Amino acid sequence: MRALTYFIATTLDGHIAGPDRGDPTGPDGWWPMAEDYVAHLVAHYPEALPGPARSALGITEEGTLFDTVVSGRRTYQIGLDAGLTNAYPHLSQVVFSRSLPPSTDPGVEVVDSDPVEAVRALKQRDGKGIWLVGGGDLAGALHDEIDVLVLKVSPMTLGSGVALFGESSFAPRLWSLRESVVLDSGALFLTYDRVRD
Numbered sequence: 001m002r003a004l005t006y007f008i009a010t011t012l013d014g015h016i017a018g019p020d021r022g023d024p025t026g027p028d029g030w031w032p033m034a035e036d037y038v039a040h041l042v043a044h045y046p047e048a049l050p051g052p053a054r055s056a057l058g059i060t061e062e063g064t065l066f067d068t069v070v071s072g073r074r075t076y077q078i079g080l081d082a083g084l085t086n087a088y089p090h091l092s093q094v095v096f097s098r099s100l101p102p103s104t105d106p107g108v109e110v111v112d113s114d115p116v117e118a119v120r121a122l123k124q125r126d127g128k129g130i131w132l133v134g135g136g137d138l139a140g141a142l143h144d145e146i147d148v149l150v151l152k153v154s155p156m157t158l159g160s161g162v163a164l165f166g167e168s169s170f171a172p173r174l175w176s177l178r179e180s181v182v183l184d185s186g187a188l189f190l191t192y193d194r195v196r197d
């Protein structure tokens, strides 16, 4: 069975975006992306870069980790508002939404049913891993389905903003550290496997 990986950029205080729920890495963004951070992404997670970034950097590698990306509607909407019906055209994309119409993009499926059931069905299919891109609310709904957590920790605190698991209910889970990478810029890449009973 393939795994669901929540591969997500977070601050030291556990926020993935500001209170406006905008894109802090966009053109007017304030989320710092150091050279070594981008280089690490390109070298190890080329499939997790958006299509325009892949084109700009000349990346054509498929990557080995993910062939599917699952997204909450607000996260997907950021791309739509920028004119992109599919920010990850090199992956199959599933967008969870009870408000969007069916997608006109053949690479994007809009699903209005329970994300837990849909992800369990995705896990049964053959292929590479499934990337949960975010945002916080969808991650909260899928908390128990996440098998691997990859935190891209930026050396920054926000005070408030969108939390890693949104506004989900209190539910402690344990994780086992598999790998830690410390970059000169102070960013960390931490990979954890879910500890299941």
Ligand SMILES: NC(=O)c1ccc[n+]([C@@H]2O[C@H](COP(=O)([O-])OP(=O)(O)OC[C@H]3O[C@@H](n4cnc5c(N)ncnc54)[C@H](OP(=O)(O)O)[C@@H]3O)[C@@H](O)[C@H]2O)c1
Residues within 6 Å of the ligand: 007, 008, 009, 010, 015, 016, 017, 018, 020, 021, 022, 023, 024, 071, 072, 073, 074, 075, 076, 078, 096, 097, 098, 099, 100, 113, 114, 115, 133, 134, 135, 136, 137, 138, 139, 141, 162, 166
């Ligand atoms: N740091 C990072 O790496 C990263 C990555 C991704 C996103 N983000 C940030 O995260 C923010 C967006 O996150 P968000 O938490 O506001 O929204 P989100 O999780 O992206 O989307 C929430 C939406 O997903 C849909 N949904 C369907 N079933 C759901 C369920 N059971 N539970 C929850 N949502 C369900 C709903 O859409 P409908 O209302 O259409 O029904 C809901 O409004 C943005 O600021 C974005 O920039 C950061």
